[in-house]
Amino acid sequence: MNTPTSGVHARVSQRVRQLHPSPVRELISVIQRPGMISFAGGLPAAESLPVLGPVEFPAWCMQYGTAEGDPALRAAIAEEARASGLPCSAEQVVVLSGSQQGIDLVAKLFLDPGTCMAVERPSYVAALQVFQFFGARFCHVDSTRPDLGFGNEAAPVLAYLTPNFRNPTGTCLTTAERAQIAAACDARRITVFEDDPYHALAYQDCDRTPICAQLRSASWIYQGSFSKSLAPGLRLGYLIASPDLVAYLAELKGGADLHSSRLSQWLVLQQLQDPLRPQRLAAVVDHYRQKRDHFAALLDRHFRDLAEWEIPQGGLFFWLTLRRHCDTRALLRTAVARGVAFMPGEPFYAEPPDACGQLRLNFTHASAEQAAQGLAMLATLLREA
């Protein structure tokens, strides 16, 4: 069997020819090297993951299910969403194979090459890549302005927003900003795509009411994930959409993978119905708050003269702006060679700058000792440069 290794690039689709390898995916193999101290991924702490006892799955888990997901799980998800302030019914829920899938489905639903969509600056890298793959032309949401900065230009079709503990910056939008965004999207009929994977991980009081709950006429998709509040290996998330969009999204979900694993669906349902769930979540949040505070103290010790940052109110990341402007992708290569990994800032920009001097540090995965050692190493590296 002889396989050509050249020429294939000319035969693939236009959108694949423009594809850049995902920096997130590349990192997963790097951070799995033994001995690597990693602040790179968005991995939950191993000790926060649930320990499942022996599981007895009901027989129906083995058979085909419906694209939208199992009815009892959809109902439980809708109930939890209503409790967090989003009026919805089970019929508006589509279970996803992780919330990354929701990004793919929404991109399929709205994007043609050249479709204008709004994103935050910076925004989640793996979402930007999918939007780019489907040909999005980007504009930026400025949540401090009533017109969101769109001025008199044609409104974008879609706005991708992460109001709670944004990846990468950790920013949580204020109540006033949420209201302003909802009003602007209603006025301009911009469909809101609100991504909320860190909802459960709030370390202090802050308004987490979905922007989608405040819309009066615009269409919307709100999505959540069980990767951060439960376990990423289950690969389970969900979207909830305005009634005009649900049938489209269910159809696209069916075309993507028929439906999500019924084992994962059943396990998540058991967890949602577990009376100990609030207690379990509170313990995870307490644990992550301590890790955040420990990390903040280490940053204070090592980085005070090197960078600026804010304490994130929730989520998994610190976002550092270095005092010395540099290409953090180049910095990463040096750091990895010394055994410490982080996520460079440039890929989080829709149009990546030559150098942004910013980097994302995950504080949940590394142990206290690893954090101390890794941050000291990183500070030394920056001082040497």
Place this chain on the structure above:
Amino acid sequence: MNTPTSGVHARVSQRVRQLHPSPVRELISVIQRPGMISFAGGLPAAESLPVLGPVEFPAWCMQYGTAEGDPALRAAIAEEARASGLPCSAEQVVVLSGSQQGIDLVAKLFLDPGTCMAVERPSYVAALQVFQFFGARFCHVDSTRPDLGFGNEAAPVLAYLTPNFRNPTGTCLTTAERAQIAAACDARRITVFEDDPYHALAYQDCDRTPICAQLRSASWIYQGSFSKSLAPGLRLGYLIASPDLVAYLAELKGGADLHSSRLSQWLVLQQLQDPLRPQRLAAVVDHYRQKRDHFAALLDRHFRDLAEWEIPQGGLFFWLTLRRHCDTRALLRTAVARGVAFMPGEPFYAEPPDACGQLRLNFTHASAEQAAQGLAMLATLLREA
């Protein structure tokens, strides 16, 4: 909260505007009605699904994994593929969330609006829909001709082939046809996309060697599924690709859902390593052979003057050509009202004819009694028409 129900169609992407609701997905809700006798879906018999004892998952199942899939599972899949005649390494394997996902990924990889691809006539409806969604222009593979019927026209970029027990017709290609297709695709540099979900379900001796194994220069993707040989609820399948395509497909897999459920991956690995697996598969095949023969006897009794068919050598379906030409979609509506469902033939054609007078009958899901009752009802209905 007030949601618009009109106007959304004008705001969705071009490809979604051309989307037709999936007849397969619509049927799933119909066949789940209590009391319905269904020959419609491709559902395994409930009694053929594995009964899992209490399962203890390793802790790492809960954490993020790599897009390509867990290494031990990729190795086991490659080993099984080599045993069925396809030379490959674990590095060429990408684990999928069911083989429907492979169709989505391959479509993303190769199709721009207007890209010419070859399909069988008829072909798998849920694949045709995804290809159409990504803008494919279809031509047809004629496996009886050395040039596959392409003549002097520009060769298609991609050929989607299901040599083993094709859905819907049940056809199994001969050794000579496989060689002829491989030679033609090599000569014209047509990438082969070989879909083989029914590989394990062979009820008599027949050549099932992958066409991909016989290619000398063309690129290829071979894909398989654990939905038919194990359990669809796990939503696990895989693709194996020529080395020039693997990195692209892994990247697209990551963009689609990061990776597949690690619980499902681990369960499938346990099954692949189970020394009782060959015995279990042999029992399923024996059971399905009996169901096929029972079904064939019932067809002989009720349909001899109504239709023509062949006995499928494997897979899940009989394909009936009615002596009276009619639109079987209209026939289905009447049949469902009486409590029996089948899959109409028209949607299996890339350009659906007004009426094809053909229908697909699944023989694995209904019980012997249901098959007897349902086929008698269907024959009565046809006689009345």
